[in-house]
Every structure is written in C-alpha cells, then in structure tokens.
Amino acid sequence: MRILPVDPRTLADDELAMMHGILSAVAAHDxxxxxxxxxxxxxxxxxxxxxxxxxxxxxxLDDDRAVGLSWVTLSRGANAAVADLTLAVLPEDRRQxxxxxxxxxxxxxxxxxxxTSMIGAAxxxxxxxxxxxxMGAIPALSDIQAVLQVQPPPAPDDGDCGxxxxxxxxxAAPPELLTDIGAVHEGMADRPVGDAAWTHQPxxxxxxxxxxxxxxxxxxxxxxxxxxxxxxxxxxxxxxxIVSTRSPHRSEQGDTTVLPAHRGRxxxxxxxxxxLRWLSSEYPDVRELNTWVAxxxxxxxxxNAELGYQVAGxxxxxxxxxxxxxxxLGLV
Ligand SMILES: CC(C)(COP(=O)(O)OP(=O)(O)OC[C@H]1O[C@@H](n2cnc3c(N)ncnc32)[C@H](O)[C@@H]1OP(=O)(O)O)[C@@H](O)C(=O)NCCC(=O)NCCS
Numbered sequence: 001m002r003i004l005p006v007d008p009r010t011l012a013d014d015e016l017a018m019m020h021g022i023l024s025a026v027a028a029h030d031x032x033x034x035x036x037x038x039x040x041x042x043x044x045x046x047x048x049x050x051x052x053x054x055x056x057x058x059x060x061l062d063d064d065r066a067v068g069l070s071w072v073t074l075s076r077g078a079n080a081a082v083a084d085l086t087l088a089v090l091p092e093d094r095r096q097x098x099x100x101x102x103x104x105x106x107x108x109x110x111x112x113x114x115x116t117s118m119i120g121a122a123x124x125x126x127x128x129x130x131x132x133x134x135m136g137a138i139p140a141l142s143d144i145q146a147v148l149q150v151q152p153p154p155a156p157d158d159g160d161c162g163x164x165x166x167x168x169x170x171x172a173a174p175p176e177l178l179t180d181i182g183a184v185h186e187g188m189a190d191r192p193v194g195d196a197a198w199t200h201q202p203x204x205x206x207x208x209x210x211x212x213x214x215x216x217x218x219x220x221x222x223x224x225x226x227x228x229x230x231x232x233x234x235x236x237x238x239x240x241x242i243v244s245t246r247s248p249h250r251s252e253q254g255d256t257t258v259l260p261a262h263r264g265r266x267x268x269x270x271x272x273x274x275x276l277r278w279l280s281s282e283y284p285d286v287r288e289l290n291t292w293v294a295x296x297x298x299x300x301x302x303x304n305a306e307l308g309y310q311v312a313g314x315x316x317x318x319x320x321x322x323x324x325x326x327x328x329l330g331l332v
Contacts (some may be wrong), residue, residue, distance in 0.1 A: 008046035018066035044218035051210035067093040072101035083110035085120035110123040117197035140319035141194035142295035146309040152280035173214040178205030187257030192296040239271035253291035
C-alpha cells in the first residue's frame, strides 16, 4: 500500500472523489440504514474544522486504487491531549493490513504533536470491534444514535411556560446575544462522557461567533431555540438543529442543555417541541432529525423517547493511549 497525505483544506477533485467514494462505500456496506453524506457536505466538513481544530488526512492506495483513509483532528484548548480519529477501509479490501498502515500515519502525527489519547467511534454491530481490540483500545463511552420523523407537535402551543419564554434564533447569533448563548452552553459541562478523555470546552461569546462563522462557511444553517427566564432575563436553556441546504432531508439535532438551577421544569422537552413546530412550518424539507446521546444520559433519552425518537444504532467511542499505539505500530 502507498500512503498519500492529502490536505483537507485544499483537496483536489480526484482526492475528494476518492475520500467520498471510500466513506460512501463503507457507510452503504456497514450502515445501509444511514443516508449517505453528500460530497459537498463532506468537502465542507473537511475544509472547515471546528474553531481551534485542524485536521490531517491520508489515502491508502493499492496499485493507484484508493482502498482506505485515515483522518485525524487535533484541537487546541481543553482537548489538546486528544486526537480524534476516522478510519475506513473498503469492505472488499479488509484484513490485509491497510487499516493498520493508515492508523500508523495518524498515530505518528498524534505522537509527534504530544497527544496522549486517541479516540475513534465505531458501530457496535460493525466490523471494527476485532480491529480496535487488536490495537489495544478500550471502550470509553457508549452512544445511542436515534432518529425522529419530523411532524408538527400534536398539541397547539398555549404559549405558557410560566416564568420562561422561548425564543427562536436563525443563523448567526446577533451580537447582543453572543455572551448569553456562550454562557448557556456551559450547561453541557456536566454531561456524561464515560471514561473518554474529552473534557468540556469552555464556551464564551467569541466561541459562539467562531462556530457561527464555521457553519456559515460550510453552508449550514443553525436554528436555535432558547429558553429565557423572564424575571432575570437570563438565557437558561438552548437546543439547536443544523440544516444543510445541500441535504436537508435528514438534519442534525445538536446539543440541548438547561442550566442546572433551571432543570426539572420540562424546558428540554419544551425547547425541542418548539423546534419541531418551527421546522414543520418553515422547513418542510427537513423530514428527519438525527441525534446522538450518551447511553448514560437518562434525562435526554427520556425527552427523546417522549418526542418519538427511534433508536437507530449503538456506537462505542474507543480510546487508546497514543504512546501505546506508537509502540504497537513500531513507531517508537
Ligand atoms: C476497522 C477497519 C478500518 C480495519 O481495517 P482493516 O484494513 O481490515 O484492518 P487490518 O487488516 O489492518 O487489521 C489489523 C488487525 O486488526 C484485527 N482485525 C481487523 N479486522 C478484524 C475482524 N473483522 N475481526 C477480528 N479481528 C480483526 C486483526 O488482528 C488484524 O490483524 P490480522 O489480520 O493480521 O489478524 C475496517 O474494518 C473498517 O473500515 N471498518 C468500518 C469503519 C470503522 O468502523 N472504523 C472505526 C475504527 S475505530
């Protein structure tokens, strides 16, 4: 196998076609129930990482035929110790050492830049379990993937949330809300992460603006529903959905959180219900919402079940110490 490093920010057309071809073939084989990611969405995701992150990619070529890829993302800030891995080999080319060879490149970069943990997600029913165990990884977090068929909420909104009001914010947050939105994202700080090395990346207004700019560059629209506490004017809850104009059919339900002092008042359910009302009236092309939730996150899973989300898959975040991987792969 020949390894070809490719720059995700400036991929040539043939490089993008190879990466898209591999990820589409792997998804169609291993997860036929998932809609394929469009080439434009993949290109945008590669070219515009999250603020403070950078990515590197390698293609594995066998006689000039692309058989696999590895893609590693490194962050600054709270998660500077973690390397986030995507690794894929075409179904018909597995068990020939390509996965190991592509992983080696990702580990070389992670090791040389001082990362200590490598994390990669894989479906529990998929082919990865044997590979990750052979590489010495351990399960760090169990995730549930769930999908909701979008329909208007059955009950009309009586508009009465007691001390709280719900606000809709479309696209980039207005400057006067940046600080409040940054502060409410801090509600994610106590979410369950199992044994994963991830830590909460603190949010502030500057990060909100940077994420908005990244989403805009990717051609994505963020719809936020906020819960505001009327007596104090404080924003105490947020739920957001990301819609791609290229592939609105299945859109992504992002984080939903309520600040600890305001939990237990069904604000999570109310914000998500308001989002369904908004999508049904203004975004009819959004037919499904996809979401990820930790298996240990009972409150969020209960809200999702009440809304009608159906479990679509069980996934594990696998984690391995970078130094051990480097040793196992003969790098040190
Ligand atoms: C995981 C994946 C990348 C492995 O690619 P691969 O090219 O088949 O892996 P390799 O041939 O380098 O395998 C290396 C070792 O892993 C183990 N292994 C790999 N696949 C295995 C399987 N299906 N069952 C048991 N062990 C397996 C073996 O020990 C193997 O060495 P061996 O063949 O000498 O016994 C591939 O199965 C894939 O693309 N899966 C779907 C995407 C995915 O889940 N990626 C997430 C990874 S965290």
